[in-house]
Structures are given as structure tokens and as C-alpha cells.
Amino acid sequence: MEIIDGKALAKVTRENLKKEAEELRAKGIVPKLAVILVGSDKASQIYVRNKSKACEEVGIEYEEILLEEDTKMDTLLDIIDDLNNRADINGILLQSPIPEHLDINEAFRRISPEKDVDGFNPISLGKLCLNQDTFVSCTPYGIMKILEAYNIDIRGKHAVIIGRSNIVGKPMSLCLLNKDATVTICHSKTKNLKEITQQADILIAAIGKKQFVTADMVKTGAVVIDVGINRTEEGLFGDVDFENVKEKTSFITPVPGGVGPMTVAMLMNNIIKATKL
Ligand code: NAP
Numbered sequence: 001m002e003i004i005d006g007k008a009l010a011k012v013t014r015e016n017l018k019k020e021a022e023e024l025r026a027k028g029i030v031p032k033l034a035v036i037l038v039g040s041d042k043a044s045q046i047y048v049r050n051k052s053k054a055c056e057e058v059g060i061e062y063e064e065i066l067l068e069e070d071t072k073m074d075t076l077l078d079i080i081d082d083l084n085n086r087a088d089i090n091g092i093l094l095q096s097p098i099p100e101h102l103d104i105n106e107a108f109r110r111i112s113p114e115k116d117v118d119g120f121n122p123i124s125l126g127k128l129c130l131n132q133d134t135f136v137s138c139t140p141y142g143i144m145k146i147l148e149a150y151n152i153d154i155r156g157k158h159a160v161i162i163g164r165s166n167i168v169g170k171p172m173s174l175c176l177l178n179k180d181a182t183v184t185i186c187h188s189k190t191k192n193l194k195e196i197t198q199q200a201d202i203l204i205a206a207i208g209k210k211q212f213v214t215a216d217m218v219k220t221g222a223v224v225i226d227v228g229i230n231r232t233e234e235g236l237f238g239d240v241d242f243e244n245v246k247e248k249t250s251f252i253t254p255v256p257g258g259v260g261p262m263t264v265a266m267l268m269n270n271i272i273k274a275t276k277l
Contacts, residue, residue, distance in 0.1 A: 021272060037095045157181050161206065168206040210238075
């Protein structure tokens with residue numbers, strides 16, 4: 001069993017990207033990200049802070065647009081349009097969740113595909129579906145980089161994903177399918193979940209429920225990737241019962257220190273890519 005060190009991998013990734021950012025700056029091109037944060041969601045504030053720190057480390061300029069909870073949809077769209085039109089902005093990120101009165105899909109659709117560093121625009125997702133070059137959402141992309149870095153075979157393997165969200169589960173399934181995995185997607189209406197997860201060579205948990213995946217759900221020798229971030233009074237937990245599951249696996253990601261740091265590193269990667277475009 002090997003515990004995947006997402007933190008170390010993310011550090012190396014950021015160092016490589018820093019060199020690329022320096023090369024761009026030497027040509028007079030300064031990569032710049034704009035982040036829109038609506039309202040005062042605590043977790044979002046932590047994510048945004050982590051992203052700004054990573055930008056600083058890599059040498060990407062960063063602009064934060066803080067909007068009140070009661071911001072109107074028209075105002076949000078106007079701000080996105082303005083950022084789309086600004087030549088100094090290479091990437092635009094709308095931190096989710098946004099307040100319920102706002103339509104997040106319409107907002108994602110409005111972000112120019114050339115600046116869609118989160119990969120949530122339907123054009124980016126459509127291109128991923130067609131296996132064309134595009135911005136891949138950062139969490140699935142980070143997981144693909146982890147699998148690659150640890151020489152984990154994907155081709156012909158049975159990958160089971162628990163969760164079908166637009167930001168994790170669905171793009172994850174496409175990434176794995178594009179690399180020739182046989183993919184099963186499970187969700188809250190899935191019947192006999194355990195029977196399915198027990199068949200997984202690669203099991204990806206993106207549910208948002210603390211320690212949901214237990215040892216009896218995992219095949220011996222499986223690769224287990226834990227996307228979950230569950231903040232409780234006892235601390236931070238993944239979606240996998242790490243202590244009991246780890247001994248059965250060939251590779252497993254911890255929480256924290258697994259998928260999370262690679263998600264941020266892939267955002268940096270996408271900003272550099274957008275700048276080069
Ligand atoms: P989400 O939008 O809430 O989706 C959760 C998915 O889990 C849904 O598809 C849901 O099914 C499924 N699910 C819920 N209960 C289930 C059950 N009992 N059995 C099977 N499936 C079940 O969440 P998300 O945005 O994908 O995020 C998932 C987790 O990853 C969260 O903890 C989030 O904080 C974390 N996350 C981490 C990172 C990172 O960088 N590490 C990035 C993004 C998200 P239905 O579709 O049927 O409702």
C-alpha cells in the first residue's frame with residue numbers, strides 16, 4: 001500500500017509552472033487570474049485564500065472581486081463581461097457556491113471559453129466529452145495527474161466514481177473514459193452500491209459524506225482516490241474511512257494532502273495555459 005503524497009506532487013507542479021510564468025514574464029506577458037466571490041461562505045473564503053497564495057507562489061497576478069450576498073444576476077453578468085473583455089485578465093474563476101437567487105449555470109456559460117480556467121463552461125465540458133483539447137476542471141485533472149505520476153494503469157481498468165456532480169463526478173468520468181477505462185458512475189439512486197464498488201480497480205469517492213466508503217466496499221489492491229472534504233468539529237475528513245480502507249488498497253489518497261493540493265495546482269496550470277493561448 002502506498003499513500004499518495006498530493007502535497008509533494010503539487011509542490012513540484014507549482015515549481016515547474018513558476019518557471020513557465022517566469023518565461024512568460026521575460027517576454028512581457030504577465031499571467032493574471034480574476035476571482036469572483038459572491039457572499040460570505042466560509043469554505044469558499046478558505047479556497048479563495050489558498051488559490052491566491054498559490055498564484056503568488058507561481059508568479060500569477062491575482063485580482064479578487066468581492067460581491068455582496070444580494071448581488072443581482074445582471075450585475076454578476078456585467079462583471080463577467082467586463083473581465084472577458086479585459087486584455088490583462090487571462091483566467092476567470094467564479095467561486096461556487098453562489099447565493100441561491102443567482103443562476104450559476106448561466107454565469108459559467110457567460111465566462112469566455114478562452115478564460116474558463118475552471119472548465120465549467122458548457123463548451124469546455126463539451127470538448128472534454130469529445131476528447132478535444134480544452135480546460136479540464138481542476139479536481140478531475142489533478143486526479144489524472146496523480147494517476148500519471150504514480151504510474152497507475154488506467155487503460156481497460158474498471159473505474160467506479162461515486163458522485164455525478166458537474167464539477168467532479170461527470171468530468172472525472174470523461175477523463176477516465178478518454179484514457180480507455182471502463183467507467184461506472186454511481187449516485188444517490190444507485191442500487192447495490194457496494195456490489196459495484198467492490199468491482200472497482202480505481203474507486204473515486206466524490207460524495208461529500210464523511211467516511212462514507214468503508215473497507216467492505218473496496219476490492220483488495222484497488223486504487224482509492226478520496227475527493228471529499230468534510231469539515232466537522234473533530235476536524236477535516238474525506239469521504240473514505242481512510243484508516244480501515246488503506247490496508248486493502250494498492251494506492252490511496254489521504255485527506256488532507258491528497259486531491260486538494262493538486263486541484264489548486266491544476267488551476268495554476270490552466271491559468272498558464274490560458275495565458276499562452
Ligand atoms: P455534490 O455536488 O454534492 O455531489 C455529490 C454526489 O454524491 C451527488 O452526485 C450525489 O448523488 C452523490 N451521493 C450523495 N449521497 C450518496 C449516496 N448515499 N450514495 C451514492 N451517491 C451519493 O458534491 P461535489 O461538488 O461533487 O463534491 C463532492 C465532495 O468533494 C465534497 O465533499 C466536496 O467538498 C469535495 N470537493 C473536493 C475538491 C477538492 O479539491 N478536493 C473539489 C471539489 C469538491 P445525486 O446526484 O443523486 O444527488
